[in-house]
Amino acid sequence: MSDTAGTPDYDDAAVARLRGFVEEIAGGRIVRMERQVRWRPAWFVDVERADGTPLHLHLRGDRSGDVAIFPELKREADIQRILADHGIPVPKVHGFCADPPCTVMDAIGGTRDFSGLDRAEKSAVGRSFMQAVAAMHALPTAPFEAVGVERPEGAEAIALVGLEAYLPHYRRTKSRPEPLLEFVIGWLRRNVPTHRTAATYIQFDSGQFLVEDGKMTGLYDFEFSMIGDPMTDIATIGMRDSYEPLGAPLAELVRYYEEASGEPVDHQAILFHVLQFSTLGTMQFTGTVGAPKPGDPHAVYLQFDLALRRSIVLALSALSGVALPDLPPLPEQPGGNSPLIAKLVDTLAGVRPLEPIDAAQKVQATELAEWISRIDRHGAVVSAADSADVVAYLGEDADDWPAALEARVLAAGPAEDAALIRLLAAIEGRRLQMFGPTAIGAAAMAVVLPKTR
Structure with a gap:
């Protein structure tokens, strides 16, 4: 069975x-x-039934590693059944296997590739998708509450339902000082949009659907579903659009949502939830990013971490009005371990994978070698610049500057917000300079704030 401290065996x-x-x-x-x-473990399965008719299924297993916010996979299956019962276009759940944990559902056809669609088809797909999102937000919450989805009460609880859900996992798995995350957690609590008092069902990680023959075939992935501010879903749709285009332009999708819901979107609340969701995603993976676990897809988690931190910095700057610092380029220099790293890459190039899963592992290993190469070339310079900035801010030497900065963040009041935002943005900016030019860093380099109008 699945739990927060272990991994199901497949x-x-x-x-x-x-x-x-x-x-x-x-x-x-x-x-x-x-x-x-x-x-994560997942399979496509074809079944030939007794009467000769085929059944195409998708089997969704549990995540590997200690990164689950809601550790019971069955929670998602129950939610998906409710959505299907209310006419939302989601795969039908046929059953749930307890050992090993796995949801058995219809395999919906389609792809995320919109390149073959013309402008009118992309608009039609976008309208269908946003109509489905608005329909989810209009559902009664009682059925979701009946399967254990918590309903928050009051503006603060509604705004921060995601933060409260993620915090236990973050506190338990945190493996290193996190001054940026600790600062944003405090900032979010001090800057709740108090006028947002209506809670609905939300997918929480929205924007995931497939397209076939110019039409949307269905929505998928309801692992993080909650009851909260519906603007959360518009925020996550916008975030996904920056690296995984959704067909129609985002502002057009927002208009379709407004038409379907009958309500204008709250653009400032959307930006608040961009900041919160970016922070939560970073909180989810930071424990294993800081202390990698055997079997974890570490290259994937590094990609998430770098891209989400870039989103945090951009959203925090936009919400606070604090401009991001201009950083000089990193000096070009060879690393002391360049020949050895080059040999590692050469060795990996000679590996002949037997299965697709082996090929994926090889790609990740090659990406990690490139990541290590950037540390070898620039790590000392970046670390020295970060340390110097922190020491200058604190006014005293710090052997462990991340821990010293986190302590200052936790003790600081709102009067220090602007200075801390600039400092934290400089640290994250240099990290992006170091790793952005890698295959893992490409997603972070593409991150922009959602343009919802």
């Missing part, structure tokens, strides 16, 4: 049990079972 014996479960509930025989290459 070994051959577990997969055999899963196959038996699928064949039993589907009433047929599995004729194809293909592992999806991603950071």
Whole structure:
């Protein structure tokens, strides 16, 4: 079973049990079972039923590593059933396997590639998607509460429902000082949009749907569903649009949402939730980013971490009105371990993967080697500049500047906000300079604030 401190085992014996479960509930025989290459166990399965008709399924297993906010995978399956019962276009859930944890659902057709669609088709897809989002927000919350989704009361609880959900995981898994995250946690609490008092069902990580033949086929991924401010979903849609385009321009999608919901969006609240969601995503992975665990897809988590921190800095600057500092470029210099790292890359190039999952592992290893190369070339310069900035701010030497800065953040009042924002932005800016030119850093370099109008 899944829990917050361990990882479900999807070994051959577990997969055999899963196959038996699928064949039993589907009433047929599995004729194809293909592992999806991603950071969580998942499969595409074709079943031939007793009457000869085919059934195309998707099996969604539990995340690996200690990164789960809601550790029970069945929670998502229950939520997905409620959405389907209320006419939301989501995959039908056929059953839930307890051991190993896995949701058995329809495999919806389609892709995230919009390149073959013309302008009118992209607009039609965007309208369908935003109509579905508005329909989710209009659902009664009682069925979700009945399966354990907490309903917040009052503007502060509604605004910060995500923060309160993520904090226990963050506090338990935190592996290093986090001055940026601790600052933003305090800033969010002091700057709640108090006029937002209506709570609805929210997908929370919205913007995930597939398209086929110029039409939306369905929404997916409800792992982080909550009850909270509906502007959270508009914020996450906008964030996803910066690196995974959603077809129609974001401002157009927002207009479709306003038409479907009958309510204008709150652009300032959206920006607040961009900041919060970026912070929560960073909180979710920072423990394993700081202290990598065996088996974790570390390159993926580094990508998330770098891109989300860039989003934090941009949103914090926009909300506070504090301009980001101009940083000089990093000096170009060879690293002391360049020959050894080059040999590691050469060795990896000679590895011949046997399976697609092995090829994905090879890609991650090559990306990590490139990341290490940037540390080798620029790490000392960046660390010295960060330390000098922190010491100048604190007015005293600090052997462990991240811990010293975190302590100052926790003790500081709002009067220090502007200075701390500039300092923290400089630290994150140099980190982006160091790692942005890598394959892992490409997503962070593409991050922009959502333009909702």
